[in-house]
Amino acid sequence: MKISLRSNPLYATIGVLASLFAIASFSYDGFFSLRVIANLFTDSSFLGVTALGMTVVILSKGIDLSVGSVIGFTTILVAYLVQDAGVSVPVAWGIALVVGVLFGAGMGALIVLYDLPSFLVTLGGLFFAKGMGFVISSSSIGIQNGFYDAVLNFQIQVGPGAYLGAGALAFILFFVFCLYLLKWTRFGRYVYAVGGNEDSARLMGLPVDRVKIGVYAFNGFCSAFAGILTTLYMGSGNPLTGVGMELDAIAAVVIGGTLLTGGIGGATGTLLGVLTFAVIQTILNFDGRFKPAFLRIAIAALLLGFILTQRALARGKD
Amino acid sequence: MSEAAEPTVSKKSLRDNPLVWPLAGLALVIAFNLVTGPEFFSVSVRDGHLYGNLVDIFSQGARVMLLALGMTLVIATGGVDLSVGAVMAIGGALCATLVTNMGYGLYAALPITLLVVGALGFFNGAMVVVGKIQPIIATLILMVAGRGVALLITDSDVVKIQNEAFLYLGKGYILGVPFSLWLVAAVFVVMAILIRKTALGLLIEAVGDNEHASRFSGIEAGRLKLIVYAVCGVLAGMAGVLDAASVSAADPMRVGELKELDAIFAVVIGGTALTGGRFLLFGSILGAILLQALTLTLYNAGVPAAVAPVPKAIVIVGVCLLQSDRFRKQISNIIKIGGKAS
Numbered sequence: 011m012k013i014s015l016r017s018n019p020l021y022a023t024i025g026v027l028a029s030l031f032a033i034a035s036f037s038y039d040g041f042f043s044l045r046v047i048a049n050l051f052t053d054s055s056f057l058g059v060t061a062l063g064m065t066v067v068i069l070s071k072g073i074d075l076s077v078g079s080v081i082g083f084t085t086i087l088v089a090y091l092v093q094d095a096g097v098s099v100p101v102a103w104g105i106a107l108v109v110g111v112l113f114g115a116g117m118g119a120l121i122v123l124y125d126l127p128s129f130l131v132t133l134g135g136l137f138f139a140k141g142m143g144f145v146i147s148s149s150s151i152g153i154q155n156g157f158y159d160a161v162l163n164f165q166i167q168v169g170p171g172a173y174l175g176a177g178a179l180a181f182i183l184f185f186v187f188c189l190y191l192l193k194w195t196r197f198g199r200y201v202y203a204v205g206g207n208e209d210s211a212r213l214m215g216l217p218v219d220r221v222k223i224g225v226y227a228f229n230g231f232c233s234a235f236a237g238i239l240t241t242l243y244m245g246s247g248n249p250l251t252g253v254g255m256e257l258d259a260i261a262a263v264v265i266g267g268t269l270l271t272g273g274i275g276g277a278t279g280t281l282l283g284v285l286t287f288a289v290i291q292t293i294l295n296f297d298g299r300f301k302p303a304f305l306r307i308a309i310a311a312l313l314l315g316f317i318l319t320q321r322a323l324a325r326g327k328d
Numbered sequence: 329m330s331e332a333a334e335p336t337v338s339k340k341s342l343r344d345n346p347l348v349w350p351l352a353g354l355a356l357v358i359a360f361n362l363v364t365g366p367e368f369f370s371v372s373v374r375d376g377h378l379y380g381n382l383v384d385i386f387s388q389g390a391r392v393m394l395l396a397l398g399m400t401l402v403i404a405t406g407g408v409d410l411s412v413g414a415v416m417a418i419g420g421a422l423c424a425t426l427v428t429n430m431g432y433g434l435y436a437a438l439p440i441t442l443l444v445v446g447a448l449g450f451f452n453g454a455m456v457v458v459g460k461i462q463p464i465i466a467t468l469i470l471m472v473a474g475r476g477v478a479l480l481i482t483d484s485d486v487v488k489i490q491n492e493a494f495l496y497l498g499k500g501y502i503l504g505v506p507f508s509l510w511l512v513a514a515v516f517v518v519m520a521i522l523i524r525k526t527a528l529g530l531l532i533e534a535v536g537d538n539e540h541a542s543r544f545s546g547i548e549a550g551r552l553k554l555i556v557y558a559v560c561g562v563l564a565g566m567a568g569v570l571d572a573a574s575v576s577a578a579d580p581m582r583v584g585e586l587k588e589l590d591a592i593f594a595v596v597i598g599g600t601a602l603t604g605g606r607f608l609l610f611g612s613i614l615g616a617i618l619l620q621a622l623t624l625t626l627y628n629a630g631v632p633a634a635v636a637p638v639p640k641a642i643v644i645v646g647v648c649l650l651q652s653d654r655f656r657k658q659i660s661n662i663i664k665i666g667g668k669a670s
Contacts, residue, residue, distance in 0.1 A: 073464065120645065124652040127602055129408075129464055133589055134645040141638030148634055249634070257472050270465050303479035310473030317461055317469070 020267045022319055023282045026312070030289050038296045044169035046292060048178065054288040055177035056081070056236040056243060058281070060255055061262040062188045063232025065280045068263050069192070070225045071205040071272025072128040076117065076135030077233045077259055080110060081252030083143040084237025089151035089247025092158075099157040107234045113139065114230020118223035136256070143249030150248040153241060161242060177239045184235070188277040201225060205272030261313045262287050269320055286312070346599020349647060350614040353597065357621045365628065373504065381624055383506070389620035390508035391416075391567040395591035396598070396612040397512075397519060398560030403595050405553050406536045406604030407456060407463035411448070412564040412591055414474025416584025419445045419565030420572035421478040424487040427494050434493040441569060442562050448474075449561015453554040471588070478580035486579045489572060498573025508570050512613075515563070520609055529607075532556065536604030593640070594619055597647045 035042035051058075060077050067074045084106045091102035113135065120131045165173040174182075192198035200221045203211040212218045236255075241247055266283030268275025290308050294300045361369065371380035395412050402409045419441055426437035448470060455466035489495060500507035523529035534542040535549045543549050567587075572578035596602060597618060598611030622643065626636045649655045 120649075124649060124655050126648050126652060130592070130596070130602060130648055131645060133592070134641040134648075137589065137637035137641035137644065141635045141641065144632065144634035145638070148632060257468065260468065261472060264465075270462060301480065301484060303476040303484065306476030307473050307480075310469050310476070313472065314455075314469050317465060318459060321459060321461065 020279050020282070022316070023265060023267050023279055023286065026265075027282055027286045027289065030286065030293070034289065034293050034296070038293075041292075041296060044172035048168055048172040048174050050285055050288040050292065051178035051181060052175050052243075053291065054284050055181040056239040057255070057258055057262065057287065058181040058284045059184055059232050059236040059239060060259040061266075061280050061284050062184060062277055063229040063236075064256075064259040065188070065263050065266070065268055065275065065277060066192070066201055066225055067229050068260070068268055068270060069205045069272060069275055070201045070222060071208065072121070072222065072225060073132065073260070074114075074117075074135075074226065074229050075129055075132040075256045076113075076139055077229065077236075078252040078255035078257075079136045079139035079143070080113060080230065080233035081237040081240060081255055082249050083139040083146075084110060084234045085241050085244075085247035085251050086143045086146045086151065086249045087247070088238060088241050089153050090146050092153055092155055093151050099155060103238050106238060107231055110230040110232075110234025110237070111227050112230070114233070115223055115227035117230075118226030121226065122219045122222045140249070147247075147249065150246050150250075152246045158242070158245070162245070177242050180235075180239060185277060185281050192277055197221070197224060202273055205274075207273070258287065258309070261309050264320075265312055265316050267316070267320075270317070346608055347611055347614065349599065349650060350597050350611060350618050353618045353643070353647075354614070354621060357618065357625055361625055361628075381628070385617060385620045385624055386509050387506040388624075389616050390506070390512045391570050392587065392590050392594055392616040392619060393512045393613050394515065394563045394567040394570070395587060396594035396616045397515060397609060398563035399591040399595045400598070400600055400607050400609055400612040401519075401532060401556045402463070402560045403592075403600055403602060404532050404536045404604055404607035405549075405556050406539065407553065407557070408592065408602070409449075409452060409467045409557065409560050409564075410464060410588050411452060411467040411470035411474055412560065412567075413584035413587040414471050414478070415445050415448055415561055415564040416568030416571060416587055417475055417478040417580050418448065418481065419568030420578040420583045421481045421487065421568075421580045422565075423494070423569045424489050424572050424578035425481050427491045428487050428489055434491060437494075438569065442565055445565025445568075446558050446562040449558040449564070450554060452561065453557030456557065457550040457553050475580065478583075482578065482580050484580070486577050487572075489576050489578065494569075495573055495576060498570050498575070508574070511566075511570070516609065516613065523609065533605055533607065536607070590616075590619055593644050596644070596651075601651070 031042075040046070060081065064074060064077065087109065088102050088106050091097040091105060092099055097105070117131050117135045120126055121128045161176045165175045166179065168174055192201065200211070200216050203214070203216055204218050204221050208218060237252070240251055244251070262283035263275070263280050264270060264283070265286055266275065266279030266281070268279055287309065290312075291305060294302065294305055369380075369382060371382055373379070395416070399409060399412065422444060423434075423437050423441040426432040426440060427434060432440075452463075452467050452470055455461050455469070456463050459466065497507060497511075502510055523532070531542075531547050531552055534545070534547055535552055539549050564584075568578075568583055571583050594615035595612045596615070598608055598613070598615035600607040600611060619640075622640065623636055626639060627633065631639075
């Protein structure tokens with residue numbers, strides 16, 4: 011029973027992803043190619059990293075609405091440090107990651123220590139990070155830097171005309187890391203335990219508070235990391251980037267079969283969810299008839315479908 | 329616990345009166361403005377209309393007040409509606425498109441719009457009640473899709489509004505007072521009467537306090553929630569129409585952006601707990617006024633509009649902390665220790 015419950019949503023995700031890809035391959039010339047597949051990873055690298063962080067938060071039965079703003083803040087912070095403050099790129103990235111972790115840990119501490127609802131605290135975080143981004147600079151800062159060019163030019167050929175860039179590779183490596191983190195580390199198992207049933211986790215003597223703060227700190231790291239990838243992708247920093255990204259990330263996680271009630275799901279599903287997202291986006295690019303507005307509606311429809319499926323599965327369990 | 333057993337009435341009533349916090353916040357904002365620039369309070373009459381910052385606070389705050397009134401009911405039932413910003417966009421876009429592009433009169437377009445946004449709210453409610461989805465997630469779906477729908481309605485354009493009756497909604501005055509404010513007052517009075525003079529308020533609070541128990545006592549919790557979400561949708565759509573009217577255009581991307589947060593903020597600071605149960609409509613109005621006063625004060629102090637979210641965030645989290653029992657206990661411990669030391 012437990013096995014079917016865990017794997018069923020994943021099968022549904024695989025089914026949706028495969029059929030979307032198959033339909034698109036038949037409908038559009040040149041869709042079925044290694045180049046398109048490689049681009050799926052490139053285009054979704056920052057959403058992917060964000061969604062992986064969100065997966066851990068949702069597994070612990072929390073939610074983090076601040077990720078989009080933290081991404082925007084990170085892009086402008088990095089661009090400012092590199093371009094205007096003359097800090098070397100690795101140091102700027104390090105600072106951004108530390109700020110992300112501290113910000114996440116701060117929100118986690120508020121949630122855990124004062125028993126505040128996570129969505130409210132992270133809503134405050136959303137406002138805060140958004141405003142702080144504009145404190146640094148209210149307009150976009152372009153990044154012209156030798157190191158950035160070198161990273162941008164770095165790519166691995168995976169097939170004829172198909173390349174994986176630094177962003178895509180970082181996403182794939184980070185996915186493997188998250189897989190390891192959730193499956194084979196103590197922290198990962200604690201996250202599942204806390205999300206599954208916080209009270210019994212506490213009774214078992216697990217450090218529930220520390221795990222929950224750790225989850226938000228980890229997600230802060232992921233958001234900052236995604237922000238850095240965004241600067242690579244766009245070659246600039248802008249406090250407006252990342253608006254609405256939290257919704258895309260939550261949608262990708264849910265489509266990937268992670269239950270919003272916590273404790274069930276994982277990184278593999280999220281990877282598939284992110285790729286589904288990217289496939290829909292690619293289809294919209296291939297087909298001029300669809301307006302960009304359809305992306306939101308299609309994602310919302312998928313989200314609704316998956317949530318209802320999850321409900322049905324959960325009811326089957328009762 | 330022992331303190332609770334023998335309540336000291338005078339002490340308890342002041343500290344536990346939820347209206348204390350928004351009023352204290354307002355007092356702070358007013359004090360700040362009295363010190364930095366008393367001209368903040370000047371109200372003049374031009375062309376028979378009232379002008380001045382104080383009037384702006386109310387007229388610009390009218391939209392958030394409408395959102396907050398609906399949100400209060402939803403939160404009172406133990407839910408939350410994240411889609412109000414997107415529903416605002418749909419309301420503004422639909423009404424403007426009907427009037428400007430399709431030649432409808434306002435008297436036809438407005439009821440159609442309110443019917444549609446009401447149906448959207450009903451859809452939210454149905455997912456919460458029938459689909460048994462957590463409210464945050466159920467309303468997230470419309471939050472994601474709503475802006476796309478608004479873009480489809482206007483064909484990704486900004487719709488300009490020239491219809492006089494429509495513009496009157498956002499720019500008109502009655503007896504020198506903005507029309508939008510009369511509208512909010514009317515909505516508030518109707519809601520207050522329905523809620524306090526009938527059992528409706530009691531029923532909503534019962535559902536929010538303990539849905540299970542309320543069902544055992546014969547309350548149709550599901551139907552009540554459906555109505556509440558539908559009302560929230562209607563008020564959000566109305567706020568979108570007002571927004572479009574006040575700037576003479578409906579921009580599907582911008583209308584209602586982040587307004588869901590403003591609405592939740594106004595409700596929480598107004599003393600309605602996010603966990604549901606007891607709610608205060610007037611508190612939410614005060615919360616909306618505080619929010620608008622804070623925003624306007626920041627603008628006057630030269631804080632760029634884009635940076636304004638930072639102090640807003642600090643206030644939100646601060647208010648939440650003040651409402652947290654653990655934080656209060658820590659603070660009172662610190663005060664006690666300090667008192668002993670001296």
